[in-house]
Amino acid sequence: MVETILNRTQMLGRATLDGFARLGRASLFLLEVLSNLGGMLKRPGLLIKQLFSVGVQTLIIIVVAGLFVGMVMALQSYYALVDFGAENSVSVMVVLSLLRELGPVITALLFAGRAGSALTAEIGLMKTTEQLSGMEMMAVNPIERIVAPRFLAGVIAMPLLAAIFSAVGVMGGYLVAVELLGLDAGAFWSQAQENVELIDDLGNGMIKSLVFGVVVSWIAVFEGYDCIPTSEGLGQATTRTVVYGSLAILVLDFVLTALMFGK
Amino acid sequence: MNTRTLELMVGLFVAAGIAALFMLAMSASNLSSYGGDEGYTVKARFDNIGGLKTRSPVSAGGVRIGRVTEIGYDMAGYEAWVTMSIDPQYDAFPIDTSASILTSGLLGEQYVGLEPGAEDEYLASGSVITLTQSALVLEQIIGQFLYSKGDE
Amino acid sequence: MSETLVKIRGLTFSRGNNLIFDNVDMDIPRKGITAIMGPSGTGKTTLLKLIGGQLQPDSGSIEVDGQNIHQLKTRELYELRKRMGMLFQSGALLTDLSVFENVAYPIREHTRLSESMIRQLVLMKLNAVGLRGARDLEPAELSGGMSRRVSMARAIALDPMMIMYDEPFTGQDPISMGVLVKLIKSLNDALNFCSIVVSHDVRETMSIADYVYLISAGTVVEHGTPEAITNSESEWTRQFIKGLADGPVPFHVKATPLLDDLLTTAERKRG
Structure with missing residues (x-):
């Protein structure tokens, strides 16, 4: 009995140490990626190619999701506000929640699921098929050539995708509020303009999604590069990207919101 | 897909992102009232x-x-x-x-x-x-x- | 034996609690084919990665062309690697590039040659492995043997001083095995450089090797010319070379005598 408890404690301790070791490895990896960004910029073609697969190919989901989130936000806030005779504030609700929360967060979650997992799978597959080792032996640094462009593309694409998400969401909200529920179009825009701050709301939302971009891309490329080079290890790494990525987004969202809006 | 199409698509994507930011700034926030500083x-x-x-x-x-x-x-x-x-x-x-x-x-x-x-x-x-x-x-x-x- | 290109002294390497190399010494000559053979799981691939500087040893040193691999700065290591070719088991071709572009890749990376020069070089290298006609194929369309040959063309693209083959014969049908054996031999004769072949396919490897190292359980068991190895007195060597089922490496994993085992089980069932 005592022995089992000792064993359990030992296992717990080892798991904790492993976790910290992983975090350390991931941090060193991030430093290495960052230090290789400069060398990568000499080849903009690599970045453009990655922007395509990370950004353009995620666009459809973002647009569809943004449209429907905006529409449902308008509907819900209409039902809540009409009781107080404040239905003209629907646009304020829609725009504020999109800019501050839903835009950055949902975009990042979708990004982790679509682009993040694809990044992990791609890099992991290159590791499994010894392509990364092969590059090293050809005196080509795979971090500079493979990892850095993918990381940077993720960081650039995220705020752009979030902006598109929010803009489409506002249009979706407009469709429901003005075309469907018959609110006044002028009131819709003027209420939003009166109550939404450029720096505090739009600016902070963009900073949020930039942070999410860094973190999700970091997790995705690290999990791929660090995966166990078997088909099973690859599957686990892809799952970890989505799980850790999503959790990191939600936790960071709270922290950033508290820092930015909680005065 | 050839390089040209690729560049075009990415260019459109980036432009769409910036346009979205612009639209949010112009029509859905109080950018216009910032002129009030003068x-x-x-x-x-x-x-x-x-x-x-x-x-x-x-x-x-x-x-x-x-x-x-x-x-x-x-x-x-x-x-x-x-x-x-x-x-x-x-x-x-x-x-x-x-x-x-x-x-x-x-x-x-x-x-x-x-x-x-x-x-x-x-x-x-x-x-x-x-x-x-x-x-x-x-x-x-x-x-x-x-x-x-x-x-x- | 000619001048030494790769000099390994006191190499010790372990992975977790597993000791993979224990104080290994080796000398690999500048010219000719050196074979490193041993049972599966003795870390032959690990040895190549150590020579290529992709892994760090726990202790000991590896010198390639007079330079201690593990004390080089990253840039110097990369310079040295340009003169080392390596053939991975899977071929390790870049999947998003065609055969031609794969062979052209190291040339494009490390030289500033004109497009027509690159084309000529690549076609020559592909011709040397007999795949000039396959230049427009994608890696996914190649058989295992063919992708290894493309990988060989890529490994010699920069005219290296050595080439390392990681299990080149594993999982090949007899014909493509024959092709690979012939290619390794003819490339070595034509380029007159150092070839290191890591393998456990005894017959094929012995037929082309100039010198053989046998490793097992982390140490060099025996080394010498193929003839010397074939005529070795050692029981273990004979078992490995001839592929006998029983010998110093027993057929049965260590266990209690069969009769005891059976009786215990029976008793347990009864009780």
């Missing part, structure tokens, strides 16, 4: 400003003409100071204009309402509005009402 500032002192905040609207005759830029408290006169920025095109308010803190609707947000006076001189940057009316505080009104009822 306006002139006037000050007014109140006994009580109620729920007025910085960036609250300043209006005359129901039209928005500026916004509150700063709120402070003066320990010498035990009064609240409100600094307002008025858009430059509204530059002909007489110096005896009065300011009152009003509420839009029963529970709405508070704003500063200006009521023009009759003097020939106009308010300029740095002027002080002397005629003011404080915010109505609901609790005080109810309290006074109950007090006067109790006296009867």
Whole structure:
């Protein structure tokens, strides 16, 4: 009995140490990626190619999701506000929640699921098929050539995708509020303009999604590069990207919101 | 897919992202009212400003003409100071204009309402509005009402 | 034996609690084919990665062309690697590039040659492995043997001083095995450089090797010319070379005598 408890404690301790070791490895990896960004910029073609697969190919989901989130936000806030005779504030609700929360967060979650997992799978597959080792032996640094462009593309694409998400969401909200529920179009825009701050709301939302971009891309490329080079290890790494990525987004969202809006 | 198409698609993507940011900034936020920074500032002192905040609207005759830029408290006169920025095109308010803190609707947000006076001189940057009316505080009104009822 | 290109002294390497190399010494000559053979799981691939500087040893040193691999700065290591070719088991071709572009890749990376020069070089290298006709194929369309040959063309693209083959014969049909054996031999004859072949396919490897190292359980068991190895007195060597089922490496994993085991089980069932 005592022995089992000792064993359990030992296992717990080892798991904790492993976790910290992983975090350390991931941090060193991030430093290495960052230090290789400069060398990568000499080849903009690599970045453009990655922007395509990370950004353009995620666009459809973002647009569809943004449209429907905006529409449902308008509907819900209409039902809540009409009781107080404040239905003209629907646009304020829609725009504020999109800019501050839903835009950055949902975009990042979708990004982790679509682009993040694809990044992990791609890099992991290159590791499994010894392509990364092969590059090293050809005196080509795979971090500079493979990892850095993918990381940077993720960081650039995220705020752009979030902006598109929010803009489409506002249009979706407009469709429901003005075309469907018959609110006044002028009131819709003027209420939003009166109550939404450029720096505090739009600016902070963009900073949020930039942070999410860094973190999700970091997790995705690290999990791929660090995966166990078997088909099973690859599957686990892809799952970890989505799980850790999503959790990191939600936790960071709270922290950033508290820092930015909680005065 | 050839390089040209790829570049084109990415270019369109980046342009769409920037356009979305622009659209959000222009039509869904208060970017347009930032021009107000070029306006002139006037000050007014109140006994009580109620729920007025910085960036609250300043209006005359129901039209928005500026916004509150700063709120402070003066320990010498035990009064609240409100600094307002008025858009430059509204530059002909007489110096005896009065300011009152009003509420839009029963529970709405508070704003500063200006009521023009009759003097020939106009308010300029740095002027002080002397005629003011404080915010109505609901609790005080109810309290006074109950007090006067109790006296009867 | 000619001048030494790769000099390994006191190499010790472990992975977790597993000791993979224990104080290994080796000398690999500048010219000719050196074979490193041993049972599966003895870390032959690990040895190549150590020579290529992709892994760090726990102790000991590896010198390649007079330079201690593990004390080089990253840039110097990369310079040295340009003169080392390596053939991975899977071929390790870049999947998003065609055969031609794969062979051209190291040339494009490390030289500033004109497009027509690159084309000529690549076609020559592909011709050397007999795949000039396959230049427009994608890696996914190649058989295992063919992708290894493309990988060989890529490994010699920069005219290296050595080439390392990691299990080149594993999982090949007899014909493509024959092709690979012939290619390794003819490339080595034509380029007159150092070939290191890591393998456990005894017959094929012995037929082309100039010198053989046998490793097992983390140490060099025996080394010499193929003839010397074939005529070795050592029991273990004979078992490995001839592929006998029983010998110093027993057929049965260590266990209690069969009769005891059976009886115990029976008793347990009864009780």
